[in-house]
Amino acid sequence: MSEKIVLIDGNSLAYRAFFALPLLSNDKGIHTNAVYGFTMILMRILEEEKPSHILVAFDAGKTTFRHSTFQEYKGGRQKTPPELSEQMPFIRELLDAYKIKRYELVNYEADDIIGTLSKLAETNDAKIKVITGDKDLLQLVSDKTTVDITRKGITEVDSYTPAFLHEKLGISSDQVIDMKGLMGDTSDNIPGVPGVGEKTAIKLLKEFNTIENLYEHLDEVSGKKLKEKLEENKESAFMSKELATIYREAPIEVSIEDIHYEGFDEQAVVSLFKELKFQSLLDKMNISQVDEVVEMKDLSYETVDQIHKEMLTTEATLLVEVMDDHYHQADIQGIAIVNENGRYFVPTEVALSSSEFKEWAKDESAKKTVYDAKKAMVALKCKDVELKGIEFDLLIASYILNSSEATDDLATIARNKGYYDVQTDEAVYGKGAKRSVPSDERLSEHLIRKAEALHNLREQFEKELQQNQQLELYQELELPLAFILAEMEYTGVKVDEQRLKDMQQELSKRLEELEKEIYELAGESFNINSPKQLGVILFEKLNLPAIKKTKTGYSTSADVLEKLESEHAIIPAILTYRQLGKLNSTYLEGLLKVINKETKKVHTRFNQALTQTGRLSSTDPNLQNIPIRLEEGRKIRQAFVPSEEGWIVFAADYSQIELRVLAHIAGDEKLIDAFQNDMDIHTKTAMDVFNVEAGEVTSDMRRQAKAVNFGIVYGISDYGLSQGLGITRKEAGAFIEKYLESFPGVQEYMSDIVHEAKQNGFVSTLMQRRRYIPDITSRNFNLRSFAERTAMNTPIQGSAADIIKKAMIDLADALKEEGLQARLLLQVHDELIVEAPEEEIEKLKELVPRVMEHALELKVPLKVDYAYGPTWYDAK
Template sequence: MSNKLVLIDGNSIIYRAFFALPLLNNDKGVYTNAVYGFTTMLLRILEEEKPTHMLVAFDAGKTTFRHETYKEYKGGRQKTPPELSEQFPLVKELLDAFQIKHYELPQYEADDIIGTLSKEGNNENWDVTVISGDKDMLQLVSDKVTVSVTKKGISEVEKYTPAYLKEKLEITPEQIIDLKALMGDSSDNIPGVPGVGEKTAIKLLKQYPTLEEVYEHVEEVSGKKLKENLTNYKDDAFMSKDLVTINRQSPIEITLDDIDYNGYEQNQVTNLFKDLGFASLLNKISGTEESPVIEDKEMDPIDFEIVSEVKEEMFAKENALVVELIEENYHTAPIIGFGVVNEKNQIFIPTDIAISSPVFKKWAEDSAKKKAVFDAKKTVVALLRNGIEIKGIHFDMFLASYLLNPSENNHDIPAIGNRAGYTDVLFDEEVYGKGAKMKVPEEAILAEHVVRKTKALHVLMEEMTEQLKQNEQYELLTELEMPLALILGEMEHQGVLVDKASLEEMGIDLKERLDKLVNEIYELAGEEFNINSPKQLGPILFETLGLPVIKKTKTGYSTAADVLEQLEHEHEIISKILLYRQLGKLQSTYIEGLLKVVDPKTSKVHTRFNQALTQTGRLSSVDPNLQNIPIRLEEGRKIRRAFVPSEKDWVMFAADYSQIELRVLAHIANDEKLVEAFNNDMDIHTRTAMDVFHVEKEEVTSNMRRQAKAVNFGIVYGISDYGLSQNLGITRKEAKQFIERYFDSYPGVKDYMEDIVHTAKQQGFVTTLMNRRRYLPEITSRNFNRRSFAERTAMNTPIQGSAADIIKQAMIDLNEKLEQEKLQARILLQVHDELILEAPKSELDKLIEIVPAIMEKTVKLNVPLKVDYEYGASWFDAK
């Protein structure tokens, strides 16, 4: 088999990938768009080219031997955005996983490495393919060397052979150097000859094949200005020729034998794809992943009893209790058994025996009888559904594990046990199976599994409690998270009433609007087609209507939202398609989606709050996700109209914290101007605009305030000049100046950001005001990308996490006050910085008095907390 050599210009392809794709983050917040684009191209190259030898070449640094000739070489280039520079180490990690060699050489560019190796491959009569986004590489084309130049980002390449080059540009590969010498290259700051573009240069080279010959015949050149420029800028032309000439004899220390390619290990690439969040690329990798084999565990035998009658002597002063459910939605899942373990007994109580037993109910509802549980919220909801109001919970293994290991995804009892070296318990899927094969086993097997889980809880509780105390987090568990879990359990059980008729009516209205939009789109397109099909929409937009092509995919034209937004000013059909998509999502996800999860018996939705999911401590919700109801679109806001009080003559009451994260920032950073602004009740975005633009209050324009707002909310999350320029539609230079002026105005914020990163590097974690920890193992990583993300996280977590803790504490304080005042009002939902209650109209005056007061004094900061409130007949009216 003949040798096939593929050489890739790493810098060029990564740059093109970055600017071709929108900024993407994986679940760790690491930017991955350039890596993703590079990876898709790499997979295509491996499939199409089937290389036997391969190398990705990189530039070694900013200074090269060319700078000795011309100090201004590449001088006009903007600084690489940090969102891009962070991705270079990841690309190299990716290449290592694929077992593809990469190389860089000090003082030389990737072009020189590729030029040298392509020459060697050519001399050996190998088939060589060079891949780059740079047309300078066309000088390498020969009978054995094909240069593939990327176009339209990286989704397509144009393959140049000597014949194609002649057909396309009417010159030979050798003349590419002379072409570039004459016309220059603004991207590399190569001067060339002023007034000579590609057409003029090609015309000259067709008459006089080299630069030298052009100058030998310069007096014969037609056109006075052209002749004058050629004469005056002769030195620049010859210097430019030196600069654009690829050094094909670079002193590289690798040979063709060093860059052989024998394929990659499936698992290495798969693991990296999972880490990067490239789920869509996993199925493109050849081969199949083997299912993990669960080995039989050797466990110590366990004595336990399956009880047929519940007796008081089965319980001790302190007990571990597990309420076993195997379906994810515990609002509907049946309890399949109870485990109780204490110093005297290890028992399994079948569900019907426990639920029907007055002894069990009395014990469960006795607050003096201590119970350690796994997932207090789930336990509360499951038992409330069966008429039992559990009291006396003093430890929650689930929440304790979350606080100790916030970055872990699995907080099941066996996973917690394994992390602690306790292995006498099986994973649920080993007992129940998973997916369609999931089933409850016979009682003896079920009972042993539930008792083993309960024993693990009983055994590990003391060790976990000690760890929490060492971390100064025991109060965070017992005074914040556990009391909150009980409140959330009550809220979930209570649910929120949904006016189904109102939702259905909105659905009808939306359908009428969508039907009208469809007809308008068809009329503008001149034909009917499937608007939801990119394969049909693409040709309509880019062929029938002739709109400019922004991006292509493997299957055709890209019609993604970011592409359409760029085309909005080109044709009125675009805004209608975007609106059609927005309304369509509202219809399917929120109208139809909400109707599906309404309990047919109560007409309520019982959302589940995730209390142990985010590393910042923020709550999220599922089934339905009430935090994602779109509020920017009027039609989205109207969906909140369907959420109504569950009793007659009651109202919805909403109270939300105003700019809580910025107030927390002012407190933590203790910046004099920020603190002063909040203490004087100034509009913080106006204040920032005044400080940054050096204007008086009355001179602040709406655009100034908008820009100040973007910086206020972005700066603490490590926003860069590139990120800010994208957000505001300004140049990077303007964005950089803006950020510098911000830090000049608020030096306390700058000091905080530097100090918190330093602290994180020293101790390996950051904390919130209430001692919630977020561990940052990658804060000292040698990988620039991972380290940079950890630094941004260090800045952000104390602010976002403290805000989350404050809202949680407010819920506890408010719930206690409502009970103390013997009010019927109750908290229904927590959405971001907002609490939603329902209450009788007769209690409104009392709520107006106590809700903002309680929420504003939940914690004492050196700036005031501020709460806004509204009320009305629905959640919509309370905003």
């Protein structure tokens, strides 16, 4: 097999990658787009070319031997952006990790190194591939050397062979330097002949072959002006040719043998990708294979068949393994304990049958480090084991440190910190349909390794929380909240199954009626759920204006139909039909599927370590997304009832919490004054924006003011506001501008927070929750604009999320202190739902608002509304 030699122009590809990709950065604020793009190219080269030898050449400095010929050589180049300069050491580190030889030579350019090595390689009868973004290197093209020029960013290349070069330019590789001599090169400040471009240069070379021959036959050149230009700039043409010529006899100290490639250092590459946060590239490497490749150190441990006192110390790491996400009453695969005395794998049946283990588990003074406290607590409680004394939860700590990398896989989190002695769950259990419990030996080792990782990483995570001033957020908010959420998940919410079934029947009947109505309005029956058939009815038969077309026909998406709502009675009927159909399939059928047969309840899982704003979300079922705009949607809440006779549902929600947080953070006097005087904030906004008195504010003015108020909170653009209000983009822009003039504190906040995000790479909530925003300095306008809006709204949304979490903790404590039976059931956005005996209602009416309104002291009062009744629907 012949040798395959790949020579890479390092500087050229780094530039290409930098300008082709948005300005990404990692959680430490280091820019990474050039390294990322360079890596993508490198991975493709290794996969496609499979080189036997490889080298990356770099320019050694600004001055080369060419400057003695022409002092202004490359003089017009702009200074390298500092965002690129800071990435060059990482590119070099990347090459070292890949074990790829890199080389630079003082007084010479990367082109000269590549030219010299390719000439050497050609004498060895090797196949050579040169990879660059610079067409200067086309002069190296030969029967043995192909030059790949990157185009359209970093993913596509043109491969120049002698035939392709002739097809594209009509010249040979020898003539490339003559072409450059004539036309010059603005990027390298090579002057050439002024007024001679690529087309003219190629035309002349086709006729005269070389610059030398051209000037020997200058009289034969047609065109008086061209002849004069050539004559006047003869010296410049020959100098330019010399400058453009790659020197192929450079005194390099590297041989073909020195660049032999034997493969990369997998662990070093993985470690660098982790540092730079290149998760997608780790996925391309198939990280589960890395699990098998990375050599893990041996860990000795004991598999116990009986609990003994050495295991149950006052400080220990406890791992409770549950494979199933539906961990309410799911099987526990096993338990691992690591402490000062050793490592212990405890089979589930041994732990659950041991009174000593149960006593230790519920002992508050036995301090435990765990992973996903909520999951462990619920899983054990379902097996009649109370888990208390949890002092540290690595999952929550990891989430607080960087919410943008939310993952529930311990190995992934560990590897982000350079710890590799643990495999991913996917590598051990498999994926999808192949997911299964492995052999006892493999399972026990996996659990021990996970527990050991927890044991070893805790100190590092605590240190980072301390450095980020997030220890209080962790200790006072998120960890206590995990215990409350565990209790809520275990308790569940009782559902009236028969009521849901009755609602299904009612909804089916309503859908049938709507179907008939739509057919009558259309004048024929058709498949309402077929966008193609619906498009024909609406835009061909009924001649409604077609707003948008797709590859398959007319668009009948919700946003299109909403714009046509006033055009024909069929449109609102179709919109209602769709909404009710979704209610039936997603919510009624969905809820019926997840009712626990034993408890007659749904046990939703609250995702505490998922969203980037800090908000809780819920799954299986998602109780936060039950649509309540339609009365039929609101009625679904009728099926949620108290779990005991004589109890009621009590719901309390914050009024306009995000606008109140905005007033506090922005310190805007008008907003603060409005809230302190308990004014209707939307009326107040309308008064200021439209310059009218309170009595002159119309319902339409208030509606527009409300849209812009909430739009500001969510970082709305003029386009977004125009869509929401049905006005032009110009009108929406003017509206936002007038709003910001009216509330200068808000405008100043928006400007300051974007600046802060650019400086730090992140923004923070009132309780120091961070959100990293790498796109805030992107060169891509759309990415940067979205990032700026994210920077504006995250401190507001995130602080509101922190406040309701704090309210949950305070309320749980208050209910306990007052000796009440009332218990928290759900949190839905800004609302807390409690169930309680009827006799506790009077106490709750005073206690709940008081606790919630004092969860965090702001410059404006927090306001809570409440209601109660026999079902969640009635507590409105």
